[in-house]
Amino acid sequence: MFRAPAAAFAAALLFPAAVFANDGFGGLSATGLHFAQTDAIAMESEDLFISPDRIRVTYTFRNRTDADVTGEVIFPLPPISLQYLQTSDFNLPEDRENLVNFTATVDGQPVPVTIDRIAVIEPPWVEDRPPAEQYDTPGRDVTAALARHGIPLTLDVAALTDTLNALPAETRAALQAEGLAEFYAGDPAQGMPPETWPLWSIILRYHWTQTFPAGQTLTIAHDYENRPPGGLFYWQHPATEDWATGYAARYCIDDRTSRGIAKRLAPAQGMGVAYSLAYVLRTANSWAGPIGDFRLTLDKGAEENIISLCAEGVEKTGPTTFEIRKRNYSPDRDLDILIVTPLPQ
Template structure:
């Protein structure tokens, strides 16, 4: 995350006795969201960013400054994560059946802003928004309204869309006989945007928040038969797992008495690299706070100079910070902890 050699990992454990694990195949994927973006600006610098991440919420407080001698008005955007429609998709949608599926909100100098929302839908690389609009089909692929609209399509339109890869037929037996349901295959791309004014030489405070999409598994996927194996090498690179993390997992497994790590996995992602689009390409003062949620949880992520600052919180600070790496967080939660 910092422009330095030697990223460090942080692994803090709390142990308790647990029950047997569920299948690790029960997996939910997370959606990676991040901060605000702007077309590369030579006038507007990000003086500071205070970023807080937990499984329940993400809050970001910025201070921007227009370093030129003229006022600047520009567009600022918050790109929502892309959502893939698929019969096999199992992603966490924090706010169900809503265009604002992350519950995004933003304010400037303490005043709430109501941003515009730009939607687009793509299938096999083509923009299919006009076809969805013409047939009254919402763009959000996982909403009940979308499935109901697909049910109402004429057989001719449905056959055409199926042949072109816009929709698929999901066939299953719900106990009362076989069902055939039309399902979306398109990708939803969404961006919130608004016009912002940056007076010459003055600081502007911008704050935004949202509820993160949280992925995970019903067990631990990288430790079996008393060994770290499977995708553990990938995890090690992604989350900077270290020896203290390994010792914590091994100790908890030994105490469980059944040879399985007594945890479920939770994953969070934050797209940080867009912070380099502002003037100078760096963040003047950067502070990251991560809350693992419960003292019994184990957390690991990549960072430089990370310190424990609370019972469940960890902090990293940097000056003239270059965001060359997105944030990936792994939290192991005991089975009996609410998620």
């Protein structure tokens, strides 16, 4: 009997139009740089740019002490479920070492970045789980267990399935006993082929060792591809169905925005494509004190697109761009951004 693990169905719940088969695709939430909780290094400024396909951030840090401070600066991606990759489309390129083409500079000079791959068994899937929890509690680390069995940390699930199926029977039994994979013999007489399910997720972690000189400022910038989830999207005004009111609350879709989405999607009977961009802002609170000067630039990608998010002080600065400025800012919530675009003609 076909038994797709529960986590594999997460993509189908991203967007209401997922009642149409294979109309949703998964993606990644985004976050800023992590550093051990410190009272020594203050974030004087953060200049954050978010678009559907790119994220750029420039920080100015100051060492407030009279001694150098050295530590690891870390940029993690959230867990990528191999079950999910087996059963759903995902907004990712083919597997490559630097999956999102992450680059970093310090005072304008490129820095070499180490890329780690870690395997985890994620907690049971929960609807509306905050993106920050994917970073705070990603799951049980099983990297060493997979290495012991000679299993690569790849995102190429087709090649991985071939590797698992070629393992000796005793190794496959051990993987199943350890909760790392599930194997089903199938029933050829009933037209049911064998199935192999890797149960772990892959985390990519970019990091480098950084010294913050005593009493001085340091500018760190990084840039990478944005890979948000999305899918077909349906909207009518007024939005009265439960899922629609839930979206309205999550993305602060007010009456004017609701009317705008409905009008923009009307030529296709209310159908369009939507992207759900999430950015974990609260990692900034690991640095000393509030962000002195915070600027967020949002680019919705095309003039015909509509953007909605829960934020105060949003100002339109161009045909596709919007800006938020804050002083002495301590983020108390993360960003959830909805970008709706009409179907291609």
